[in-house]
Structures are given as C-alpha cells and as structure tokens.
Amino acid sequence: MDNNEIFELADRLKVFKDKKSSLEAEIKAVNKEIEQVEVRMIELMTEDELQSFKRAGNLFYLMVSEYPSAVPERKDELYRALKAKGYDYLFTINARTLAASIKEMTEQNEGILPAWLEGLIQVYEKTSIGIRRA
Structure with a gap:
C-alpha cells in the first residue's frame, strides 16, 4: 500500500467534504432568503390583487400547488x-x-x-x- 497516495486522497476527501458542508449551509441560507422574499411578494401581490407582473424581462406570477x-x-x-x-x-x-x-x-x-x-x-x-x- 502506498501511504503517500492514501494520505493525499484522505486530505482531498476531507477538503471536498468540508466544501460540501459549507455549500449546503449556504444553500440553506439562500433558501431561507428566498422563502422570506416570496412571502412578502405574495402579501404585496395579494393586497394589490395582482396575479402576475413583468419585470426585467421576467414574468412573476402567483402559483398555487396542491399536495394531497x-x-x-x-x-x-x-x-x-x-x-x-x-x-x-x-x-x-x-x-x-x-x-x-x-x-x-x-x-x-x-x-x-x-x-x-x-x-x-x-x-x-x-x-x-x-x-x-x-
């Protein structure tokens, strides 16, 4: 067994697993921000009785999904x-x-x-x- 190779691989694996954990934490934070923005947008669109609107070449619309x-x-x-x-x-x-x-x-x-x-x-x-x- 080549100890140098296995140690190098172990170091690389640790770096990648740490990076993955960091990215997962970042994704979790971004998802929380998305949720907060959506909640506020829904409130504003509902108050203004807006079903949809266009902004910067994008259509934003209220969407209702059902999960029976x-x-x-x-x-x-x-x-x-x-x-x-x-x-x-x-x-x-x-x-x-x-x-x-x-x-x-x-x-x-x-x-x-x-x-x-x-x-x-x-x-x-x-x-x-x-x-x-x-």
Missing part, C-alpha cells in the same frame, strides 16, 4: 375506496420503511434475505467513507 395526502385516521377507508375503483396501483411502500423492515427480517433470518422475498427485493450496496472529528 390521506387523512391519517381514514387511510384504511381511503385504500379500500381506491381499490374498489381500480386505483390500487397507487399504493406504494415508503422506501425507508421497506429498507428498515427488510434489514430486520434479514437479521432475524441469520443475515440472509428470507426465501419468500427472493426475486421481489433487490439490494444495492454502496461503499463510502465517513468522516468525524477525532
């Missing part, structure tokens, strides 16, 4: 209704819940994926290097 979700206490009823109408293909399993459940089942089966899941589950492995303060 199930009422927690009535999920079972919703699923039955959707299934009755042929929408059962909409049912999905949360990826994190699935991963945690598969990990638990594998641990309970001596580290081997249960046979009944063969062909139904694929496992992707990614190797990375973590860094912590010493």
